[in-house]
């Protein structure tokens with residue numbers, strides 16, 4: 001790249017054009033905003049886990065020719081990663097003098113803030129959801145968009161109540177029945193966990209088998225249905241601007257490169273073999289800031305079109321390695337609707353796993369390749385890539401490409417089969433075949449935004465011989481049990497060629513115990529618990545497959561209905577709560593649910609905590 005190809009770096013912050021000077025490659029977006037005096041965006045955990053630094057980024061998607069809006073964690077976003085984009089922080093959403101945004105008004109009047117530290121982050125996550133939704137979001141989408149925001153004093157109930165007024169009213173979430181419906185027509189009651197015959201499809205019908213559900217209440221007078229956005233527009237200059245490569249410096253000799261084609265990227269990689277490639281920076285950012293690792297040359301591959309390519313064909317899906325996890329989720333949801341059901345068993349497993357992967361802000365920036373190449377032993381996705389026969393396509397600096405099965409890619413603790421002159425180009429996921437089933441597993445301390453204690457991906461391909469089903473191929477992979485995502489090879493071997501029946505289940509459970517060894521004192525602790533999870537995951541898998549094949553082959557031996565709660569998906573239950581109390585007016589506001597005086601400031605104002613610094 002010639003020096004004169006580099007152009008002036010700019011961004012917009014709350015509608016104001018800002019030139020990004022050279023020399024800030026070490027800086028995060030959060031630091032930059034706070035230096036501008038926009039201190040409503042908070043530094044909480046600094047590792048993308050709490051959401052108090054949430055801002056909305058708007059960028060122009062040249063492929064679809066649309067503006068896209070999404071929430072990000074400013075604490076991990078390198079400043080230069082938002083070059084050419086519009087960043088809206090809490091100060092750009094509403095204003096005390098000009099008026100609060102309906103979201104802010106609703107949050108304040110619903111008692112949705114107490115100390116106010118996390119409040120701007122909650123508003124921004126919800127704001128990004130509203131701006132990116134064509135219609136009113138569902139209640140499930142609201143819950144999902146807030147999964148990456150932690151509140152430690154107010155409590156989630158009033159926050160959700162405040163935002164629920166913006167949801168469309170008949171949300172399938174509360175019944176969750178699309179996912180809870182078993183294929184034989186019976187249902188697992190979302191309340192009791194036992195089979196029931198209510199067959200309800202809507203929220204109100206679900207309430208008939210779940211007496212404990214309450215009508216949602218909100219203290220605010222906001223009618224979210226009337227919300228129409230009259231917000232800061234996407235700056236026209238950014239629509240017209242050409243995407244160009246960047247080279248910018250920073251403290252301690254850091255250089256930031258932004259190539260905009262695969263060829264640029266491979267040239268840079270050839271010139272700087274030790275350069276650190278990054279996309280979402282959700283791993284590299286933590287390494288540099290919290291672990292103090294130094295990477296003098298950073299190459300941001302986020303905007304390389306070849307690494308963002310999508311190709312859906314008759315064999316499967318090929319996705320570029322820089323594709324964001326939220327995009328991957330959208331793609332899987334789309335193909336599940338469009339393709340024959342038997343082809344998308346793996347896609348459905350990924351959808352379920354991604355639903356519980358980190359928070360929305362992380363999924364909006366973290367990419368497929370970042371998760372694969374980090375090769376974390378608790379990666380939620382790598383066991384699934386391995387189990388579902390995915391292939392990784394690697395390319396070297398000369399442009400020579402090779403493919404490797406995902407199951408052979410991981411070599412050890414954060415070690416993969418890729419040289420320093422290579423990068424991950426794309427991932428190919430084949431469609432599943434009739435009688436081929438893939439399932440995901442994850443157990444964590446909390447469901448939302450948490451790393452797994454143990455996770456897994458399992459696949460079985462069955463073959464009908466007369467009345468019986470035999471295992472033609474199988475993959476059993478666990479995460480969180482070894483320094484790398486681990487194939488239970490002996491269990492796989494045991495399964496292949498065998499008749500799929502309850503004896504096989506018992507035999508496999510025995511082999512897993514010697515196949516997956518977690519020694520006393522192994523990192524992560526909880527050895528007995530983790531061992532039992534490996535068995536219970538397989539047990540669930542066996543039940544789940546049996547339940548599915550029973551629809552195809554009713555002669556197959558089944559399990560009693562009491563076991564069937566183990567095969568249902570875990571829906572995202574809403575935080576519905578109700579508080580009953582008698583208000584006794586005592587001549588003053590004592591006893592009345594008054595909105596506290598700081599509330600309207602906390603929802604927009606750049607309050608600065610003494611402990612925060614500037």
Ligand SMILES: NC(=O)C1=CN([C@@H]2O[C@H](COP(=O)(O)OP(=O)(O)OC[C@H]3O[C@@H](n4cnc5c(N)ncnc54)[C@H](O)[C@@H]3O)[C@@H](O)[C@H]2O)C=CC1
Pocket residue numbers: 047048049276277278279280281282283284285286301321322357358359362365366367368369370371372373374375376422423424425
């Ligand atoms: N901070 C958090 O709360 C969470 C972080 N994560 C992490 O986020 C990561 C997801 O991706 P990003 O943020 O985009 O990662 P990143 O930009 O931080 O890069 C992570 C690693 O992947 C490598 N890499 C990325 N793309 C590559 C490619 N195409 N070829 C070769 N190497 C490549 C990078 O060099 C780096 O070593 C996962 O690794 C996961 O561990 C996941 C969930 C939560």
Ligand SMILES: O=c1[nH]c(=O)c2nc[nH]c2[nH]1
Pocket residue numbers: 356357358371376378379380381449450451452
């Ligand atoms: O695959 C992953 N899933 C997670 O939830 C996570 N958190 C940190 N790193 C992670 N990797």
